[in-house]
Amino acid sequence: MSEDLKPDQLEYYKQESLLKVDYRPPATDWMQTPTAMRPGAFIYSAKPKNIEYIDFPNARNWAPIDEDWKLPTNWKEIVIQGIRERLDKYRSFKVFMDICVRCGACADKCHFYIGGGDPKNMPVLRAELLRSIYRNDFTTAGKLLGRMVGARPLTIDVIKEWFFYFYQCTECRRCSVFCPYGIDTAEITMMARELLHLLGIGVNWIMEPVASCYRTGNHLGIQPHGLKDTLEFFAEDIEEVTGVKVEVPMNKKGAEVLFVTPSGDFLADPGTYTAMGYMALFHEIGLDYTFSTYASEGGNFGLFTSADMMKRLNSKIYAEAKRLGVKWIMGGECGHMWRVLHQYMDTMNGPADFLEVPVSPMTGTRFEHARSTKMIHIAEFTADLIKHGKLKLDPSRNDCRRVTFHDSCNPSRAMGMLEEPRYVLKNVCRNFFEMPPNTIREQTFCCGGGAGLGTDENMEMRLRGGLPRGNAVRHVQEKHGVNQLAACCAIDRATLTTVCDFWAPGVKVTGITELVANALVMKGEGDRKLNFRKEPMRGEEDGHV
Amino acid sequence: MGILVSFLAVVALFLSVLVGIDSLGLRWLFGVAVPYAAAALFLGGFLVRVLGWARSPVPFAIPTTCGQQKSLPWIKSASIENPSTTLGVIARMALEVFAFRSLFRNTKTELRDGRLSYASNKWLWAAGLAFHYSFLVILLRHLRFFMEPIPGFVLALTTVDGFLQLGLPVVLTTSLIFVGAVTFLLVRRVASPQLRYISLPTDYFPLFLLLAIGASGLWLRHVTKIDVPAAKAMVMGLLQLSPKPAESLGTLFYAHLFFVSTLLVYFPFSKLMHMAGVFLSPTRNLAANTREVRHVNPWNHPVALHTYDEYEEEFRERMRDAGLPLEKES
Ligand code: SF4
Ligand code: SF4
Numbered sequence: 001m002s003e004d005l006k007p008d009q010l011e012y013y014k015q016e017s018l019l020k021v022d023y024r025p026p027a028t029d030w031m032q033t034p035t036a037m038r039p040g041a042f043i044y045s046a047k048p049k050n051i052e053y054i055d056f057p058n059a060r061n062w063a064p065i066d067e068d069w070k071l072p073t074n075w076k077e078i079v080i081q082g083i084r085e086r087l088d089k090y091r092s093f094k095v096f097m098d099i100c101v102r103c104g105a106c107a108d109k110c111h112f113y114i115g116g117g118d119p120k121n122m123p124v125l126r127a128e129l130l131r132s133i134y135r136n137d138f139t140t141a142g143k144l145l146g147r148m149v150g151a152r153p154l155t156i157d158v159i160k161e162w163f164f165y166f167y168q169c170t171e172c173r174r175c176s177v178f179c180p181y182g183i184d185t186a187e188i189t190m191m192a193r194e195l196l197h198l199l200g201i202g203v204n205w206i207m208e209p210v211a212s213c214y215r216t217g218n219h220l221g222i223q224p225h226g227l228k229d230t231l232e233f234f235a236e237d238i239e240e241v242t243g244v245k246v247e248v249p250m251n252k253k254g255a256e257v258l259f260v261t262p263s264g265d266f267l268a269d270p271g272t273y274t275a276m277g278y279m280a281l282f283h284e285i286g287l288d289y290t291f292s293t294y295a296s297e298g299g300n301f302g303l304f305t306s307a308d309m310m311k312r313l314n315s316k317i318y319a320e321a322k323r324l325g326v327k328w329i330m331g332g333e334c335g336h337m338w339r340v341l342h343q344y345m346d347t348m349n350g351p352a353d354f355l356e357v358p359v360s361p362m363t364g365t366r367f368e369h370a371r372s373t374k375m376i377h378i379a380e381f382t383a384d385l386i387k388h389g390k391l392k393l394d395p396s397r398n399d400c401r402r403v404t405f406h407d408s409c410n411p412s413r414a415m416g417m418l419e420e421p422r423y424v425l426k427n428v429c430r431n432f433f434e435m436p437p438n439t440i441r442e443q444t445f446c447c448g449g450g451a452g453l454g455t456d457e458n459m460e461m462r463l464r465g466g467l468p469r470g471n472a473v474r475h476v477q478e479k480h481g482v483n484q485l486a487a488c489c490a491i492d493r494a495t496l497t498t499v500c501d502f503w504a505p506g507v508k509v510t511g512i513t514e515l516v517a518n519a520l521v522m523k524g525e526g527d528r529k530l531n532f533r534k535e536p537m538r539g540e541e542d543g544h545v
Numbered sequence: 546m547g548i549l550v551s552f553l554a555v556v557a558l559f560l561s562v563l564v565g566i567d568s569l570g571l572r573w574l575f576g577v578a579v580p581y582a583a584a585a586l587f588l589g590g591f592l593v594r595v596l597g598w599a600r601s602p603v604p605f606a607i608p609t610t611c612g613q614q615k616s617l618p619w620i621k622s623a624s625i626e627n628p629s630t631t632l633g634v635i636a637r638m639a640l641e642v643f644a645f646r647s648l649f650r651n652t653k654t655e656l657r658d659g660r661l662s663y664a665s666n667k668w669l670w671a672a673g674l675a676f677h678y679s680f681l682v683i684l685l686r687h688l689r690f691f692m693e694p695i696p697g698f699v700l701a702l703t704t705v706d707g708f709l710q711l712g713l714p715v716v717l718t719t720s721l722i723f724v725g726a727v728t729f730l731l732v733r734r735v736a737s738p739q740l741r742y743i744s745l746p747t748d749y750f751p752l753f754l755l756l757a758i759g760a761s762g763l764w765l766r767h768v769t770k771i772d773v774p775a776a777k778a779m780v781m782g783l784l785q786l787s788p789k790p791a792e793s794l795g796t797l798f799y800a801h802l803f804f805v806s807t808l809l810v811y812f813p814f815s816k817l818m819h820m821a822g823v824f825l826s827p828t829r830n831l832a833a834n835t836r837e838v839r840h841v842n843p844w845n846h847p848v849a850l851h852t853y854d855e856y857e858e859e860f861r862e863r864m865r866d867a868g869l870p871l872e873k874e875s
Contacts, residue, residue: 019659025742055849089844091601092827098594099822102748104740105647105669108654114661125743141747141814148550150745176609180641180648180673181819182828184609214851215859224860225867251870293860293869294853307604308848315850323853323872346839347605369616369629373836380616387619414607416614416627416833423620438652438663442611442626468654471661 007040008456010502013463021117021464030125031132031152035161037064040460043167043453046207051200053211054309058200064163069156075199076154080137082195087138093191096183097134100124106175106185111446112168115464120165123175123185129165130192133158163201166192168461170450171304171336172409177442189451194306202305206452209301213313217296218263224251224293230266231291234276241534243526246283251324252290256361258321259289261332262299264490265511271493273532274333274511278378281513284522285362285390289330295320298337299490303344304452311348314340317375318349328358329375333511335408335489336450338377342415346373363388377411379420379488382516386427392521397528397537398429401484403515404476405434406469406496407444408489416442421488421512428519433480439472447487449495462495463502470503477504485509548735551749555757558807562800575799576790580783583806590813591821598825606840609828615837629834641829645670669733676726679719680755682706683762686717690780720766724759727752747815754808761801771798 005012026033042064051059062070072078087094107122108114119125128150135142135151142151152158171186196202209219216223222230231248239245249255259282265275282289295316302310321329331341346352355374358367365384367376385391405425411417418441426432439445448465449458476482485507487496493509500507518531531537565571612623622629625636640646653666686703689695706717731752734740765771772793779791791798811817824830832838857864857872864871 015659019656021656023739025738030742088601089604091598091603091825092607094601095598095822095825095827098598099816099819099826101816101819102740102743102745103648103669103673104737104743105651107739107743109652114654114656119739119742122739122743128743139814149747173609176828177611178647178650178652180645181823182609182641182647182826184607184828187607187828215856217856223863224869225863228867228869253870293864294856312848312850315848316853319850319853341836343607343835344605346835347842348845350839365617367616368837369614369834370836372839375836383620384617387617413609413611416610416612416623417616418613419620420616436663442609443650468661471659475660 007038008459010459010463010498012040013460013502015502018115018463018467021115023117025119030119030128031147033120034157035164037160037164038460039457041168041458042164043203043205043455043457046202046204050204050207050211051202054207054214054312056197056200056202056207058198060200064160069159069201071156071159071199075159078198079133079154079159079195082198083134083138083191086191086194087134090187090191092184092187096127096188097131097138099181100127100131100183102128103180105178105180106183109175109178110185111170111172111174111448111465111468112461115448115467116461120161121168123169123179123183126165126169127183127185127188129158129161130188159196159199159201162192163196166196167203167453168465170409170446170448170453170465172446172450173413174409174443174446177413186451190303190307193304197306203452205455205457206301206304209452210305210309210313213297213301217292217294217316218266219297219299219301220263220267222263222266222296227266227291227293227296231275231279234272234279237532237534238276238280241530241532242280242522242528244280244283244522244524246279248279249290251292251294253324254326255288255290255324256327257287257289258295258317258324258326258329259291259332260295260298260317260329262334262337262490263297264299264334264494265332266296268494270497270509270514270533271490271511273514274493276532277511277513277515277517278332280517280522281382281520284520285385287361290324290326292320292324298331298334298341300337300340301452303336303340307348310340310344314345315349317345318352321352321374322354327356328370329355330358330378330381331375332378333488333490333513335410335491337410337490338417339410339414341373341375345375360384362390377417377420379417379424379512382513383420383423386424391516393428393516393519394521395428395430395519397519397531398515399431400538401429401510401515402431402433402480402482403429403484403486403510404432404473404480404482405440406447406473406485406487406492407440407442408487408492409444409446409450411488412442412444417488418442421486424512424516425486428515431480433476433482435472435476439468445469445472447489447492447495447499449498450491454491454495459498462498466495466499466503469496470499473500473507474504477507483507486512486515488512547744547746548749550746551753554750555753555804558754558803559757559800562803563796566796566799572790572792572799575803576779577783577788579806580802581788583809587809587812590810591818594813594818595821595825598822602843603827603831604842604844605827606831606833606835607827608831608833608835610833614833627833629832629837631832634830634832638824638830642823645674648673668729672726672729672733675722676730679723679726682719683723686719690777691784693777693781717766720759720763724756724763727755727759731756751808751811751815751817754804754811758801758804758808761797761804765797765801769795769797771795
């Protein structure tokens with residue numbers, strides 16, 4: 001390890017050392033094992049200005065490595081009261097606190113435990129961190145028998161432990177697939193994070209995007225004119241590559257469709273190529289759509305903060321759809337965004353009775369399954385277009401790509417969109433290979449950086465958590481020569497790039513619609529020599545022939 | 546440590562019966578008062594717990610989807626693993642409750658030479674299923690003590706059970722499966738360092754208690770050959786609220802009864818409530834048709850919003866300069 005490398009750099013870590021995972025539990029009982037905050041495995045605290053902007057309580061300067069976290073004097077009362085409120089509001093929380101039998105079926109299902117071996121990253125023990133406090137203060141047995149029944153008193157060390165381990169859960173829900181009672185540790189993590197926020201404890205990687213999104217409409221804080229510049233820039237690139245000039249509809253009243261996508265697609269490669277793909281596709285089929293600057297974020301870091309914050313950010317989508325007078329809404333490729341849109345949006349901010357049931361203007365397909373929410377996924381939309389032969393595709397243009405598909409956690413385990421992206425991919429590229437069955441579909445592994453953990457500060461945990469996915473990618477890389485990992489998630493496109501660079505170097509990450517747009521034969525297109533990355537379309541041979 | 550405490554607790558239960566019956570002759574206490582109190586605590590406690598859960602609403606529909614959603618008509622959806630209808634939910638719950646569907650998925654993750662493998666691992670599923678079903682059969686068999694005349698299916702059950710007698714003339718197969726499965730669950734918990742690490746005394750205690758119940762039951766039936774009519778008379782007496790603790794029944798019978806009473810009392814205050822909780826788990830018992838049908842949150846309270854007008858107010862100049870449409874010109 002070179003002297004000047006830091007724990008937030010990829011090069012700081014070596015495959016061989018991370019692969020030496022020690023699964024033996026510590027000698028001390030978990031309640032007696034102190035939490036060691038180590039750089040690379042936690043995220044810095046939220047800046048007061050971000051907390052204040054959204055009116056969260058107890059904003060202050062503090063750092064996870066500080067001895068004194070400057071908690072409000074009545075912190076204990078706040079937490080216990082917070083637990084009580086949530087027990088009364090959520091049956092899920094109450095039931096999950098009570099019925100775990102510690103069978104351990106979930107234990108080796110979590111990517112952080114698999115890649116790190118820390119027993120507190122077993123979903124069951126992660127939940128016990130909170131459950132032990134619940135037992136102590138809310139159950140008769142706990143009050144009478146204490147440790148004998150797994151109860152322990154709330155101390156500052158418990159708060160620190162919560163902070164460490166509930167920000168080592170990506171709310172991916174893989175554990176919940178295997179639990180005989182469906183106990184969803186993600187739900188428990190969400191409760192724990194809400195409790196921490198009551199004490200002003202949050203991480204900046206989440207709270208800055210939250211505050212930005214509240215103010216500017218997107219996590220990255222792109223202001224309206226900036227977004228316009230960005231999209232116009234994309235249009236220029238599209239024209240350069242395809243010879244086709246595409247429109248950039250923004251805040252357009254009366255458009256048929258409002259299109260909302262994660263802002264990550266606007267800023268960082270390779271997401272940007274997917275964004276260009278959307279624009280090229282919509283132009284080609286003549287969709288009457290609009291982007292919005294006010295609702296310029298499909299993702300929702302509020303989901304990683306609190307139910308109320310999720311609702312506050314999500315409200316913009318329906319509000320904007322109403323203001324612009326669109327008929328229905330389409331969402332881009334994002335993971336957690338679809339958890340919110342599929343399971344929360346209608347409940348929180350609906351009913352969307354001012355919208356119409358989505359109907360594809362090209363095929364006439366009525367998307368009945370989105371009859372109430374009025375929002376469909378672009379993969380559903382594109383799959384329908386392809387099925388009806390509405391797209392002219394030349395999949396050979398993607399021949400230099402040997403593609404595998406990463407199911408993002410939320411579209412698979414909180415929605416079940418498994419076939420649509422596969423159908424699209426198989427129609428736009430000819431070399432498609434699945435990763436091993438235990439690592440895809442509902443059993444898919446997280447990228448290791450979801451739920452607001454995808455920052456370099458957290459590099460060690462991201463690489464450890466990324467091990468199962470990285471390992472599966474490596475497998476198809478060696479077996480089938482896979483060089484492209486497609487994912488319909490903006491966080492994935494950022495985090496899996498790192499995971500692949502580390503665990504399966506040589507595999508690049510792409511969105512689905514980027515591949516669609518590559519294969520899309522556009523009316524009036526020029527000689528398509530370059531793809532949207534401005535690389536030779538057909539790979540090396542093509543460039544040289 | 547937890548395991549020892551739990552074991553000793555069960556031993557203490559046994560010793561208290563020994564002393565209570567043999568030395569002090571507290572037949573009324575162990576044969577009447579305790580069973581009545583246990584039954585009352587069980588029923589009351591069970592009800593309080595379930596009603597407690599039911600009192601909290603289900604604000605969001607959060608099913609864990611384990612298969613293809615229902616979307617486009619030409620894509621086959623997983624109507625049970627990702628149910629979009631009530632029938633699908635019922636099927637999903639039935640599979641969960643009767644066949645332990647989720648546990649059936651269990652895999653064992655192993656990291657060897659830098660490679661991860663996920664081998665299918667059905668032991669826990671098999672043992673869990675064996676334990677629960679054999680326990681159920683044993684409970685049903687016990688109906689012979691609770692009903693007069695003995696229902697036909699109880700007799701039939703006992704006969705079928707007897708058919709599979711592994712050469713031992715009297716041992717009923719389910720009893721062996723029961724003891725075997727509980728032993729497996731106990732050994733598994735102790736043998737795996739990871740599982741031992743997460744186990745609480747309250748995880749060992751019910752296993753020891755069940756073993757004690759099973760062992761005392763087997764002993765009564767096959768070794769000491771309990772006076773069945775006397776036992777039945779006593780049980781019927783309890784049921785008809787004219788309790789008469791039998792003098793002729795030995796200490797072991799009272800021990801068996803005491804173990805069962807303890808289990809009844811323990812049940813509602815422990816993880817054993819998973820039996821009822823599984824029905825109320827929102828990741829399993831809701832339809833995943835959340836875009837098709839709106840789920841209503843009873844406490845959906847208003848929250849502070851950043852409205853479009855406020856947004857335009859802040860960015861109007863820049864929006865105008867960029868040529869973006871505005872609601873208000875100034
Ligand atoms: S699988 Fe479920 S019941 Fe078993 S230990 Fe995990 S959370 Fe508890
Ligand atoms: S939700 Fe995912 S990250 Fe969290 S405990 Fe479960 S498996 Fe681990």
